[in-house]
């Protein structure tokens with residue numbers, strides 16, 4: 001999970017995300033130090049060399065640091081908790097990442113011949129000076145950013161490989177769809193008549209799949225992530241009180257130390273009085289799944305089916321899915337056809353709604369860019385639907401003809 005690079009920007013459409021800092025305090029006494037476990041990931045999201053981030057913390061905290069890129073070890077002396085480091089990171093981002101003119105984070109650091117530092121903005125083209133009085137400036141001068149760690153390179157490389165995959169393997173997709181259909185049928189048979197009325201004990205089997213870190217730090221991290229997600233649950237709704245209810249549901253699901261059962265989730269939804277609301281489905285799509293979405297859809301189908309009672313519900317469910325995949329798990333984009341196929345086979349979405357959804361990119365849930373990407377990925381499934389439909393209608397026509405003959 002991730003937060004907006006500008007954490008004070010609560011725009012749910014904001015496309016620049018970074019992981020929250022994970023800090024681990026090691027040792028004791030004079031030797032106590034803080035390991036920034038995901039320093040490299042955070043730095044990558046900011047398109048800055050990892051050492052800049054760690055060194056900045058050390059300079060701000062007046063602490064020694066140790067940077068070992070090869071072993072992925074980033075240490076700051078002393079005990080510093082993640083929220084404090086996260087606040088410092090905001091300062092770093094402001095000074096060394098965001099364009100001073102348009103506040104976009106897509107900037108390169110440029111060192112001029114006279115050893116001045118600038119942020120070169122790709123969005124608006126402006127160059128803004130970096131305050132060289134900050135001690136990190138001399139660190140940057142001594143360790144200039146290499147082009148290999150630039151965000152542009154990484155992002156376009158990922159894009160390329162994904163694009164290649166979609167273009168080159170349409171047949172493989174179809175093949176796995178057949179596999180999938182078989183599996184869905186098999187799994188559906190194994191489902192209890194209604195998992196909603198089943199006892200909570202039935203859900204205990206799933207617990208092992210969920211390795212939830214319940215350490216104090218991890219819980220604090222999750223709480224912070226939640227705060228940043230609130231906006232995502234409530235976009236577009238004018239009614240503040242209602243928004244609050246959806247946030248409550250989202251928070252509640254994510255805050256559970258263990259995956260809540262279908263029964264528990266349904267009870268909570270009823271308690272909040274939003275069991276008939278379409279927006280509930282958006283929240284569920286954003287919170288019930290993780291990277292194991294494919295197996296989770298089947299598990300959650302009984303709950304979802306009970307709540308999806310109209311076209312608006314289906315649309316909100318697709319919208320929430322779009323947000324979940326497009327913003328939180330872009331690595332799942334190649335799995336979009338499978339996900340939609342599952343939704344369709346489990347009667348969570350109707351053909352009519354999914355075809356309409358696929359025919360036009362929309363800015364309602366994600367940026368237009370992301371929306372287009374998700375729909376492009378969905379194409380194999382939509383084509384399959386179309387073909388299945390045209391075969392069906394041909395058969396119907398033939399039948400009608402037969403009747404006419406008699």
Ligand SMILES: [Zn+2]
Pocket residue numbers: 099100101102103104121122123124125126
């Ligand atoms: Zn700019």
